[in-house]
Amino acid sequence: xxxxxxxxxxxxxxxxxxxxxxxxxxxxxxxxxxxxxxxxxxxxxxxxxxxxxxxxxxxxxxxxxxxxxxxxxxxxxxxxxxxxxxxxxxxxxxxxxxxxxxxxxxxxxxxxxxxxxxxxxxxxxxxxxxxxxxxxxxxxxxxxxxxxxxxxxxxxxxxxxxxxxxxxxxxxxxxxxxxxxxxxxxxxxxxxxxxxxxxxxxxxxxxxxxxxxxxxxxxxxxxxxxxxxxxxxxxxxxxxxxxxxxxxxxxxxxxxxxxxxxxxxxx
Amino acid sequence: xxxxxxxxxxxxxxxxxxxxxxxxxxxxxxxxxxxxxxxxxxxxxxxxxxxxxxxxxxxxxxxxxxxxxxxxxxxxxxxxxxxxxxxxxxxxxxxxxxxxxxxxxxxxxxxxxxxxxxxxxxxxxxxxxxxxxxxxxxxxxxxxxxxxxxxxxxxxxxxxxxxxxxxxxxxxxxxxxxxxxxxxxxxxxxxxxxxxxxxxxxxxxxxxxxxxxxxxxxxxxxxxxxxxxxxxxxxxxxxxxxxxxxxxxxxxxxxxxxxxxxxxxxxxxxxxxxxxxxxxxxxxxxxxxxxxxxxxxxxxxxxxxxxxxxxxxxxxxxxxxxxxxxxxxxxxxxxx
Ligand code: SF4
Ligand code: SF4
Ligand code: SF4
Ligand code: SF4
Ligand code: SF4
Numbered sequence: 326x327x328x329x330x331x332x333x334x335x336x337x338x339x340x341x342x343x344x345x346x347x348x349x350x351x352x353x354x355x356x357x358x359x360x361x362x363x364x365x366x367x368x369x370x371x372x373x374x375x376x377x378x379x380x381x382x383x384x385x386x387x388x389x390x391x392x393x394x395x396x397x398x399x400x401x402x403x404x405x406x407x408x409x410x411x412x413x414x415x416x417x418x419x420x421x422x423x424x425x426x427x428x429x430x431x432x433x434x435x436x437x438x439x440x441x442x443x444x445x446x447x448x449x450x451x452x453x454x455x456x457x458x459x460x461x462x463x464x465x466x467x468x469x470x471x472x473x474x475x476x477x478x479x480x481x482x483x484x485x486x487x488x489x490x491x492x493x494x495x496x497x498x499x500x501x502x503x504x505x506x507x508x509x510x511x512x513x514x515x516x517x518x519x520x521x522x523x524x525x526x527x528x529x530x531x532x533x534x535x536x537x538x539x540x541x542x543x544x545x546x547x548x549x550x551x552x553x554x555x556x557x558x559x560x561x562x563x564x565x566x567x568x569x570x571x572x573x574x575x576x577x578x579x580x581x582x583x584x585x586x587x588x589x590x591x592x
Numbered sequence: 593x594x595x596x597x598x599x600x601x602x603x604x605x606x607x608x609x610x611x612x613x614x615x616x617x618x619x620x621x622x623x624x625x626x627x628x629x630x631x632x633x634x635x636x637x638x639x640x641x642x643x644x645x646x647x648x649x650x651x652x653x654x655x656x657x658x659x660x661x662x663x664x665x666x667x668x669x670x671x672x673x674x675x676x677x678x679x680x681x682x683x684x685x686x687x688x689x690x691x692x693x694x695x696x697x698x699x700x701x702x703x704x705x706x707x708x709x710x711x712x713x714x715x716x717x718x719x720x721x722x723x724x725x726x727x728x729x730x731x732x733x734x735x736x737x738x739x740x741x742x743x744x745x746x747x748x749x750x751x752x753x754x755x756x757x758x759x760x761x762x763x764x765x766x767x768x769x770x771x772x773x774x775x776x777x778x779x780x781x782x783x784x785x786x787x788x789x790x791x792x793x794x795x796x797x798x799x800x801x802x803x804x805x806x807x808x809x810x811x812x813x814x815x816x817x818x819x820x821x822x823x824x825x826x827x828x829x830x831x832x833x834x835x836x837x838x839x840x841x842x843x844x845x846x847x848x849x850x851x852x853x854x855x856x857x858x859x860x861x862x863x864x865x866x867x868x869x870x871x872x873x874x875x876x877x878x879x880x881x882x883x884x885x886x887x888x889x890x891x892x893x894x895x896x897x898x899x900x901x902x903x904x905x906x907x908x909x910x911x912x913x914x915x916x917x918x919x920x921x922x923x924x925x926x927x928x
Contacts, residue, residue: 351915351917351920352733352917352920353733353734353909353915353917354733355915356915357823357914357915358822358823358914359823360822360823378913378914382825383822383823386822386825386878387877388818388821388822388877388878388879389822483649483658483828483832483857484828484856484857485827485828485829485831485832485859486827486828486862487825487827487828487829487913489827490825490826490827490913491825491827491913491914498863499863499864503863503864508843508845511843511845512841512843512856513658513659513843513845513854513856514658514659514856514857515659539913542913543827543829543913545648545649545829545832545833545911545913546628546648546649547626547628547648
C-alpha cells in the first residue's frame with residue numbers, strides 16, 4: 326500500500342490534516358484501527374483483507390476529533406457511513422479527507438463529496454454477497470421458526486453493546502437503552518429484554534444501515550445481529566427504492582413522509 | 593489439607609463425570625456449532641471438550657450471574673412487603689475442566705465481594721462451588737498467566753486439578769476437603785500415580801506485574817492513556833468476558849404492584865458508568881475509562897485487595913472488536 330502511505334505522509338507533512346485514521350498490524354494476526362499523527366509513522370499503515378473495522382465510527386469520537394482535521398482510509402462501507410454522517414449533520418463534508426480504497430484494494434482519488442457520491446452510485450449497494458445466502462435462508466423460514474431462531478440467538482446476548490459501539494450510525498451520546506427515566510428497555514440481559522433491545526436497535530437503523538456487517542463481527546458471543554439490520558436494508562429498498570449513504574442530502578426514510586409512499590405494510 | 597496425587601484413566605474420568613452428572617449440576621465446556629467454546633450444564637460426556645484454550649465467556653456466572661435477583665417486593669396502599677431470596681436454594685455446582693486462570697479468578701472475586709461487607713449472594717454461591725480444574729496443554733498468543741503470577745498448571749482455586757499425562761490418562765491432584773469429597777464418591781477410580789510425565793503448555797512471560805504496579809503509581813496523568821485508547825469504542829465486552837470483573841448495576845423492575853430488585857453486570861468502559869445525577873462525569877472520555885480498567889486491576893487492587901485483578905486469560909483481548917491487547921499495553925507500561 327505504498328500509494329496510501331505516500332498520500333498519508335504528504336497530508337500530514339503539509340498539515341492538510343492532523344491525523345490519518347487507518348489500519349495497522351498488531352502483535353497478533355489481526356489488524357487494528359490506527360491513528361497516525363506523525364508523518365514519520367505513516368509507514369505503519371496497512372491495507373489488506375484483515376482490515377475489517379468500520380473506521381467511520383471514530384469520526385464522531387471526541388478524543389479523535391480533538392486531534393484536529395482528519396483523513397480517513399475508507400472502503401465503500403466507510404464512504405457510505407461518511408455520507409450518512411454528513412446527511413445527518415454529524416460531520417461536515419469539508420472537514421474530512423477521504424482516502425478511498427477500491428474493491429480491489431487500491432487507492433482512489435476522492436477529491437470531494439461529489440466524487441465520492443459518484444463512486445458510491447456506481448457501486449453495488451445491496452447487502453454483500455457473503456450475507457445474502459444467510460438472509461435468504463432466514464426468509465424461507467416460517468415466522469414461528471424465524472422467531473425461534475432469533476430467540477435462541479438473542480438469549481446469548483450479554484448486553485455488552487459492542488454491536489452498538491462498533492456501528493458508525495449508533496452515535497447517540499445517550500442511547501435509548503441508557504435512558505432510565507423512564508426505563509424503556511430492561512437493563513438486565515434476559516431473552517425478553519434482549520429481544521426488545523435488538524428490535525429497538527434494528528428499527529433505529531432501518532434506512533440508515535449501510536451493510537458493513539461490523540455489528541455482527543464485533544459481537545463477542547457471535548450473534549449474527551447484522552442480519553437484522555441487513556434484512557431491513559432489503560425491506561427499505563423494496564418499499565422506497567433507496568439505499569442509505571448514497572447522498573449528502575438524503576433524508577431518513579422512516580422519518581420522512583412522501584405522498585406517493587407505498588402503504589402496503591400499514592395494516 | 594495435604595495434597596495427594598493420583599492417576600485417573602480417561603475411561604474412569606468418564607465414569608466420574610457420569611456419576612457427578614447424575615446427581616449434581618455439572619458445568620462443563622463444549623464446542624458449539626459456531627466453534628465458540630461455551631459452558632453447559634450436564635452435557636453428555638462425549639460432548640465435553642478437553643481441547644479448548646479459552647471459553648468465550650468466563651465461568652464467573654456460577655458465582656456472579658449476569659442477573660441476580662436480590663429481593664421481590666409488592667406495594668400495597670400504605671406499606672410494602674419484601675420477600676427475600678432463599679439462599680439455601682442455591683444448588684451445589686461442580687465446575688468441570690476449567691483452566692487454572694479461571695480457577696484462580698474465584699479468589700480474586702472473593703476478595704472483592706468480601707472487601708468491606710460480605711456479599712451473601714456471592715458467598716453462598718462460592719461455598720456451593722466445587723472446582724475440578726484442568727491444566728492447560730494448549731495455549732495461544734493471548735495467554736499470559738505466567739506474567740500475573742500463575743502457571744498453566746497452578747492449582748490455585750481448584751479442589752481437584754487434572755493434568756494430562758503423556759499416555760493420555762490424567763494426573764489428579766486432590767487439594768481440598770471438597771475435592772476429597774468427590775474422590776470418596778468412587779475412590780476406586782483414583783489409582784496410584786504411574787510416574788508418567790504431565791503434558792503442560794509453555795506460556796512465555798510478557799511483563800513483570802510488580803514493576804507494572806510500581807510504574808502505575810505515577811502514571812495517572814501520562815499521555816499513554818489517550819494515545820493507547822483512541823481505538824477503544826467503549827463497549828462492555830472486555831469486562832463482561834473477564835473472569836475477575838465484578839462491577840454491577842442495581843435496578844428495580846416493577847409490574848403493577850409487584851416488582852423485584854436485581855443486579856446485573858456493568859462495565860467501567862461504558863459512558864454511563866460513573867455519570868452523576870448532576871450530569872458531571874469524573875470519567876468523561878474513553879481514555880479515562882481505559883485507564884480505570886488497567887489501574888483497577890494492576891494498581892488499586894494490589895493495594896486494597898492484596899491481589900491482582902487479572903489472571904491473564906486473554907479473553908478481553910481476543911474478544912475486543914478493535915484489538916485492544918491488555919498484555920501488550922502492560923508490557924509497554926512496565927517500560928514507561
Ligand atoms: S451492518 Fe451493523 S454496524 Fe454496519 S451500518 Fe448496519 S447496523 Fe451499523
Ligand atoms: S455485541 Fe452481541 S452480546 Fe453484545 S449487546 Fe450486541 S448482540 Fe448482545
Ligand atoms: S477495550 Fe475493546 S472490548 Fe474493552 S471497551 Fe474498549 S473496545 Fe470494548
Ligand atoms: S483483564 Fe483480560 S486477561 Fe485479565 S483476567 Fe480479565 S479478561 Fe482475562
Ligand atoms: S476493571 Fe472496570 S468493570 Fe472491571 S471490576 Fe474494575 S471497575 Fe469494574
